[in-house]
Amino acid sequence: MGAFADQVRQFTAKAEQLSNDVYANVVSATFNSIVNGSPITGAPGQPVGQYGPGYHPGEVGGELKASWQVSGIETGDALISTNSNHAVQNEYGISATDGPYVQHTTVGGRHSVALTIAGFQDLVNTEAAKAQGFMNSASGFAGETGG
Amino acid sequence: MIDSLAAHLAMRNRALSLVVSTTGSASLAATTTGFTRGTGSFLTDGFSVGMDVATSGFTNAANNGNGVVTAVTAGTLTVSMYVVTVTNGAQSVARPATVVEAEAAGRTIAARLPSLRAWENLTFIPASTIPYVEEEFVPATNRALSFPITTGTLEETGLYVLKWYGVSGLGGVGAIRKSVDALKALFAPGTSLTAGSNTLRVRSDTSVYGGQLIPMDNGWTCCVLTIPWRAWSQNVIAA
Numbered sequence: 266m267g268a269f270a271d272q273v274r275q276f277t278a279k280a281e282q283l284s285n286d287v288y289a290n291v292v293s294a295t296f297n298s299i300v301n302g303s304p305i306t307g308a309p310g311q312p313v314g315q316y317g318p319g320y321h322p323g324e325v326g327g328e329l330k331a332s333w334q335v336s337g338i339e340t341g342d343a344l345i346s347t348n349s350n351h352a353v354q355n356e357y358g359i360s361a362t363d364g365p366y367v368q369h370t371t372v373g374g375r376h377s378v379a380l381t382i383a384g385f386q387d388l389v390n391t392e393a394a395k396a397q398g399f400m401n402s403a404s405g406f407a408g409e410t411g412g
Numbered sequence: 413m414i415d416s417l418a419a420h421l422a423m424r425n426r427a428l429s430l431v432v433s434t435t436g437s438a439s440l441a442a443t444t445t446g447f448t449r450g451t452g453s454f455l456t457d458g459f460s461v462g463m464d465v466a467t468s469g470f471t472n473a474a475n476n477g478n479g480v481v482t483a484v485t486a487g488t489l490t491v492s493m494y495v496v497t498v499t500n501g502a503q504s505v506a507r508p509a510t511v512v513e514a515e516a517a518g519r520t521i522a523a524r525l526p527s528l529r530a531w532e533n534l535t536f537i538p539a540s541t542i543p544y545v546e547e548e549f550v551p552a553t554n555r556a557l558s559f560p561i562t563t564g565t566l567e568e569t570g571l572y573v574l575k576w577y578g579v580s581g582l583g584g585v586g587a588i589r590k591s592v593d594a595l596k597a598l599f600a601p602g603t604s605l606t607a608g609s610n611t612l613r614v615r616s617d618t619s620v621y622g623g624q625l626i627p628m629d630n631g632w633t634c635c636v637l638t639i640p641w642r643a644w645s646q647n648v649i650a651a
């Protein structure tokens with residue numbers, strides 16, 4: 266009986282740890298989707314890289330990408346934010362001047378926040394599936410055939 | 413895979429069907445500054461300062477066209493008419509006055525999608541103090557949902573983004589909010605649109621949403637409407 270109780274305690278502790286890991290991994294995946302892009306959400310990530318011809322020749326961008334940050338993971342209330350003035354314009358593809366929005370790099374794109382929101386459940390499902398596989402493996406349930 | 417062009421145009425055509433507010437077929441008169449009516453109410457019909465309106469049914473051609481509402485009372489709609497022409501890439505904007513015309517039935521004033529539209533990959537020049545709308549069709553994910561893979565179901569998702577540019581300082585929030593809300597209603601969750609041989613659906617797990625008003629430094633205030641969509645098609649692997 267004591268051995269069974271110990272097993273349940275270990276299982277519970279493992280489950281709680283995995284739950285926390287899933288949460289942290291979802292935050293990380295969300296952040297990465299917004300900043301670097303994600304095949305799960307289809308977000309292109311923030312524009313960065315060598316500028317196009319005639320636009321800051323020779324310079325490498327990255328200010329917008331570097332402006333994104335995560336805080337509050339440890340409190341369970343994660344906040345993904347940016348302090349860049351260009352973030353809203355880039356997210357929505359709206360120009361600060363008359364005329365169309367122009368992207369000056371071939372890397373990244375627009376609407377990464379919206380696409381990440383639209384694909385958020387898929388991010389959660391992906392991270393939960395990873396944890397599920399690990400849980401099965403760790404608990405020895407993987408491969409059981411019953412009976 | 414879905415026909416992306418058909419999907420794009422299906423979303424655009426849905427937006428083009430927008431009616432924010434209208435007099436319907438009504439008895440209306442024209443003055444040198446706009447339009448009047450003896451019965452009914454422009455306020456009750458939902459008109460707001462800053463709306464882009466189209467007028468039709470008037471005898472004098474100068475009274476039929478597009479304009480921006482600059483004042484509204486129950487019986488009077490003050491409108492600044494405009495005609496935008498682009499010749500060899502150069503844009504000209506005329507602001508013709510309306511012409512006095514006695515009240516008669518069978519005339520319509522309606523606030524719809526602005527007549528100035530920045531469709532994707534077409535040259536567009538905004539005209540000062542005239543609202544306009546801009547679109548983006550944003551394909552995102554594509555994955556197989558069922559087997560066998562050769563005839564299985566593909567699920568594609570993406571966004572259709574409409575950006576409504578109202579005139580900063582003209583009429584406050586009424587025109588932009590009413591217009592974007594009407595657009596939002598057109599793309600209610602679950603709305604189905606035919607796109608070639610496939611059906612595009614406005615998602616309901618995460619759905620259409622309008623953003624806050626974004627004041628810009630070039631005379632516009634922008635409100636973005638984001639429409640997440642989903643479509644299924646049969647996978648075909650080319651021989």
